[in-house]
Amino acid sequence: MSSSDSLNQKTWKRFKRNGSAMVGLVIILLCLILAVFAYQIAPDGTPDANEQVLELETHPPGFKTDFVKVKRQNSAQEKLGFLNHFFFGTPVNYSLVPVVKTTEKGDSVQCTLYKGLHFQGEEKTFAKADLDSENGLVISKKYILGTDRFGRDILSRLIIGVRVSLFVGLIAVLISLVIGVFLGALAGYFRGWVDEGIMWLINVFWAIPTLLLAMGLYVGVGGLIESKLLLIFIAVGLTMWVDVARLVRGQFILLREMEFVTASSSLGYSHMRTIFIHILPNAMGPIIVVACSNFANAILVESGLSFIGLGIQPPAPSWGGMLNEYRDFIDSSKAFLALAPGLAIMILVLAFNLVGNGLRDALDVKGKTS
Amino acid sequence: MEKKLLLEVKNLVTEFKTDDGYVKAVNDVSFTLYRGETIGIVGESGSGKSVTSLSIMRLIPNPPGRIASGQIIYHTKDGKQIDLTKLSEEDMRKYRGNEISMIFQEPMTSLNPVFTCGDQVAEAIMLHQKKTKKEANEITLKMFEKVKLPNPQRVLDAYPHQLSGGQKQRVMIAMAMSCNPNILIADEPTTALDVTVQATILDLMNQLRNEIESSVIFITHDLGVIAEIADRVIVMYKGKIVEQGAVLDIFSDPKHPYTKSLLACRPPLKIRLRKLPTVVDFMREENGQIIELPTSVSEAINAQVISKAETDARRERLLTGKTLLEVKNLKTWFPSKKNFFGKTTDWVKAVDDVSFNVQEGETLGLVGESGCGKTTLGRTILRLAPAESGEILFEGKNLLDMNASDLKDMRRHMQIIFQDPYSSLNPRMTIGNAIQEPMSVHGIYENEKVRKEKVIELLEKVNMKPEQYSRYPHEFSGGQRQRICIARALALNPRFIICDESVSALDVSVQAQVLNLLIHLREEFKFTYIFISHDLSVVKFMSDRMVVMNKGKIEEMGAADEIYNNPQQDYTKRLINAIPKGELEHIRQRITNLQPTI
Numbered sequence: 001m002s003s004s005d006s007l008n009q010k011t012w013k014r015f016k017r018n019g020s021a022m023v024g025l026v027i028i029l030l031c032l033i034l035a036v037f038a039y040q041i042a043p044d045g046t047p048d049a050n051e052q053v054l055e056l057e058t059h060p061p062g063f064k065t066d067f068v069k070v071k072r073q074n075s076a077q078e079k080l081g082f083l084n085h086f087f088f089g090t091p092v093n094y095s096l097v098p099v100v101k102t103t104e105k106g107d108s109v110q111c112t113l114y115k116g117l118h119f120q121g122e123e124k125t126f127a128k129a130d131l132d133s134e135n136g137l138v139i140s141k142k143y144i145l146g147t148d149r150f151g152r153d154i155l156s157r158l159i160i161g162v163r164v165s166l167f168v169g170l171i172a173v174l175i176s177l178v179i180g181v182f183l184g185a186l187a188g189y190f191r192g193w194v195d196e197g198i199m200w201l202i203n204v205f206w207a208i209p210t211l212l213l214a215m216g217l218y219v220g221v222g223g224l225i226e227s228k229l230l231l232i233f234i235a236v237g238l239t240m241w242v243d244v245a246r247l248v249r250g251q252f253i254l255l256r257e258m259e260f261v262t263a264s265s266s267l268g269y270s271h272m273r274t275i276f277i278h279i280l281p282n283a284m285g286p287i288i289v290v291a292c293s294n295f296a297n298a299i300l301v302e303s304g305l306s307f308i309g310l311g312i313q314p315p316a317p318s319w320g321g322m323l324n325e326y327r328d329f330i331d332s333s334k335a336f337l338a339l340a341p342g343l344a345i346m347i348l349v350l351a352f353n354l355v356g357n358g359l360r361d362a363l364d365v366k367g368k369t370s
Numbered sequence: 371m372e373k374k375l376l377l378e379v380k381n382l383v384t385e386f387k388t389d390d391g392y393v394k395a396v397n398d399v400s401f402t403l404y405r406g407e408t409i410g411i412v413g414e415s416g417s418g419k420s421v422t423s424l425s426i427m428r429l430i431p432n433p434p435g436r437i438a439s440g441q442i443i444y445h446t447k448d449g450k451q452i453d454l455t456k457l458s459e460e461d462m463r464k465y466r467g468n469e470i471s472m473i474f475q476e477p478m479t480s481l482n483p484v485f486t487c488g489d490q491v492a493e494a495i496m497l498h499q500k501k502t503k504k505e506a507n508e509i510t511l512k513m514f515e516k517v518k519l520p521n522p523q524r525v526l527d528a529y530p531h532q533l534s535g536g537q538k539q540r541v542m543i544a545m546a547m548s549c550n551p552n553i554l555i556a557d558e559p560t561t562a563l564d565v566t567v568q569a570t571i572l573d574l575m576n577q578l579r580n581e582i583e584s585s586v587i588f589i590t591h592d593l594g595v596i597a598e599i600a601d602r603v604i605v606m607y608k609g610k611i612v613e614q615g616a617v618l619d620i621f622s623d624p625k626h627p628y629t630k631s632l633l634a635c636r637p638p639l640k641i642r643l644r645k646l647p648t649v650v651d652f653m654r655e656e657n658g659q660i661i662e663l664p665t666s667v668s669e670a671i672n673a674q675v676i677s678k679a680e681t682d683a684r685r686e687r688l689l690t691g692k693t694l695l696e697v698k699n700l701k702t703w704f705p706s707k708k709n710f711f712g713k714t715t716d717w718v719k720a721v722d723d724v725s726f727n728v729q730e731g732e733t734l735g736l737v738g739e740s741g742c743g744k745t746t747l748g749r750t751i752l753r754l755a756p757a758e759s760g761e762i763l764f765e766g767k768n769l770l771d772m773n774a775s776d777l778k779d780m781r782r783h784m785q786i787i788f789q790d791p792y793s794s795l796n797p798r799m800t801i802g803n804a805i806q807e808p809m810s811v812h813g814i815y816e817n818e819k820v821r822k823e824k825v826i827e828l829l830e831k832v833n834m835k836p837e838q839y840s841r842y843p844h845e846f847s848g849g850q851r852q853r854i855c856i857a858r859a860l861a862l863n864p865r866f867i868i869c870d871e872s873v874s875a876l877d878v879s880v881q882a883q884v885l886n887l888l889i890h891l892r893e894e895f896k897f898t899y900i901f902i903s904h905d906l907s908v909v910k911f912m913s914d915r916m917v918v919m920n921k922g923k924i925e926e927m928g929a930a931d932e933i934y935n936n937p938q939q940d941y942t943k944r945l946i947n948a949i950p951k952g953e954l955e956h957i958r959q960r961i962t963n964l965q966p967t968i
């Protein structure tokens with residue numbers, strides 16, 4: 001009892017000792033950094049990592065080739081601010097043309113074009129004026145995780161796709177926490193008819209599968225709501241609050257019998273003060289844990305929705321969407337197309353579950369009064 | 371008859387791993403136990419008495435605990451000597467339950483709720499004595515008769531929740547005794563029980579030890595209980611044995627100052643004291659060294675006696691003064707049965723037509739067994755439980771008619787201090803904030819800075835340190851937490867305080883300190899108390915007048931000394947007889963009664 005650390009510091013100390021939970025936490029932090037600096041880190045910094053090179057469709061990981069950059073016609077670029085570039089990528093005004101060999105001749109360049117793994121290259125001559133020469137006439141690119149069927153860099157799309165996963169997780173968890181904690185607290189604290197009403201609502205929502213609710217929303221209000229992302233948030237949040245509410249209700253039923261709750265009513269505190277300042281902090285441990293596992297769930301549900309085509313709309317990359325696009329390749333030699341997003345989902349979900357378990361152990365103060 | 375050795379504990383050290391390294395819970399403890407003998411181990415919580423007994427059973431959870439050194443030598447019937455600390459887990463299991471068995475403090479949780487009591491006892495018998503189910507059931511029935519359970523046949527098929535606390539403890543004793551163990555360890559077996567139930571359990575244990583040849587190690591924080599049961603006493607303090615000897619010697623001539631303080635701090639029954647002597651009257655601690663003060667037990671007690679004339683004068687003054695609280699025909703009923711339409715058809719009458727007055731500045735004691743409605747009565751007065759009918763007049767205003775905002779104002783004047791110091795503070799809030807919050811909510815004092823100063827003042831009033839302001843409840847002991855609760859109740863400057871079993875969960879020595887604090891505050895702030903407890907000796911010490919409650923009704927009401935010296939009702943007499951006396955005469959008599967059997 002020598003130190004008088006706050007409870008939070010103690011929790012953090014215990015959490016740090018848990019190796020696997022720390023690994024999970026590091027993974028999540030890395031993903032956060034990736035999400036914020038996505039367009040700076042990704043090799044393909046164009047919006048939605050949508051730089052298509054059709055000749056390079058479904059090339060294996062580690063594939064490397066040279067390019068010349070052919071200026072686009074009518075490339076009237078509108079000027080965008082720095083922040084816009086930072087968060088939404090920089091459009092380019094050229095298209096990439098993969099080449100095997102280049103020879104410079106005066107103000108023109110003679111190239112042997114690359115037409116795919118199994119095709120003969122054909123010769124073509126470009127005028128230098130038609131080429132973009134900012135970083136040299138010929139640039140070289142390596143596709144670490146290979147390319148998809150439009151010849152886009154899979155690594156870049158994965159990196160930018162992490163945003164969707166984290167964002168959906170975050171918003172859906174927030175929605176579910178706000179609704180779930182509020183209703184669960186009321187039900188557990190007041191009991192009686194309030195409890196019965198809220199339990200009825202919980203049971204009704206519990207019976208609706210998330211995917212079904214999402215499809216229902218799609219059909220029902222899909223026309224009214226512009227953003228498909230918003231639709232996903234609502235669908236996921238609306239089903240997940242049930243878990244939170246049930247848990248919070250259970251905690252409140254236990255805690256309301258504690259004498260410090262009776263004490264706060266004898267001291268003349270209002271119901272809301274008792275609920276939110278006195279009881280809720282004591283239920284925080286289990287709530288954080290369920291929020292973590294809900295986060296993981298939300299990522300899975302988003303992937304599922306994208307998988308059946310109700311998720312993020314192309315060309316915006318999302319992990320579930322990528323998995324969906326390449327499910328046909330799973331049993332072919334090009335399985336890497338589906339493996340990469342699949343593994344990414346698995347690792348992130350695992351990370352959240354590890355952190356959740358670690359928090360549960362760290363927050364359990366029973367018998368650890370020292 | 372020659373005394374035969376049964377158990378020798380030699381230089382036992384048991385330690386627990388914490389964040390700051392190993393802490394010795396039991397530090398170099400040695401004692402012996404003879405056949406047929408009962409020894410009492412006494413000490414406050416944290417003194418290592420339970421850890422000692424768990425070490426003998428080898429039930430120290432590992433990790434974090436371990437027996438670091440020392441020997442526990444068990445002498446079997448055929449003369450072999452076995453060091454229990456060296457046995458493998460599997461070998462040890464043969465001794466547990468069979469040779470050494472244990473009764474725990476909490477009868478509510480030590481029986482498995484999903485099996486019948488009969489099954490649980492029979493299981494132990496089948497396991498250790500290799501009996502068939504039928505034989506085991508017969509033995510169980512006999513054991514239930516032996517521990518004087520009412521209607522043993524019914525208890526056989528009863529689930530734990532169908533029995534009262536005392537009955538469950540009897541089942542536990544039956545289970546522990548079922549294999550005729552040589553050593554029975556009883557770890558605070560009566561602490562969680564009412565005084566009346568405690569008396570019957572102690573009676574039972576005394577009878578049983580005469581019938582079977584078991585030795586008993588009886589652990590408690592209450593020397594009064596020890597006096598009822600033990601032959602020899604071991605006094606433990608901070609992991610060490612500070613004194614041991616025959617029970618009569620310890621009570622007539624205690625050597626160690628800590629033993630003296632334990633003897634002096636029990637509320638006496640025959641005389642009225644200004645305050646209870648505590649540890650600080652007998653010793654000081656400097657750098658871990660105990661410095662003895664030259665006070666004897668009787669000196670310490672005699673210095674505090676209040677004369678009869680003084681008591682009478684105080685009563686006279688109180689009775690002619692103002693009436694602060696009037697309770698008239700109060701009923702608190704809880705619905706127990708409802709019909710199909712949700713209409714209540716039967717009630718539990720927790721408080722049934724109760725009327726009494728409380729004078730300003732008075733302390734009214736409320737005493738009765740658990741379930742008699744005293745706690746519900748206290749909560750109904752504060753409107754924490756709904757009243758069915760009746761009137762509660764506080765300074766002439768009926769509390770039951772008040773709306774929410776009037777009631778909130780009223781809460782400033784009346785406060786409650788709860789029983790359980792562990793659950794009555796919010797574990798996620800620093801104690802400073804917990805005390806400051808009521809001031810902020812009710813808008814007392816100009817700003818947070820002044821309030822904080824007031825909180826620190828209050829902390830000092832209850833003998834806590836200002837630097838403990840930003841600590842959390844789990845860093846404090848039970849006694850300290852109870853003092854924090856008192857400070858929180860004082861935050862609103864109330865005039866009327868209900869103490870609901872406020873010292874029942876505390877050790878006797880800590881109990882004395884908290885009682886002294888309550889009395890000191892009563893004098894300083896002119897408080898009016900309702901003091902609720904199941905322990906008549908504590909209520910008598912605290913109160914001017916006393917109300918005895920039974921089954922929701924008032925049995926008897928009058929001056930505290932009057933009721934104790936001259937009880938009118940059988941129920942009151944029963945309560946008084948149940949109190950462990952801890953007096954020399956009493957012990958001498960008990961030991962003489964025992965002589966023929968030894």
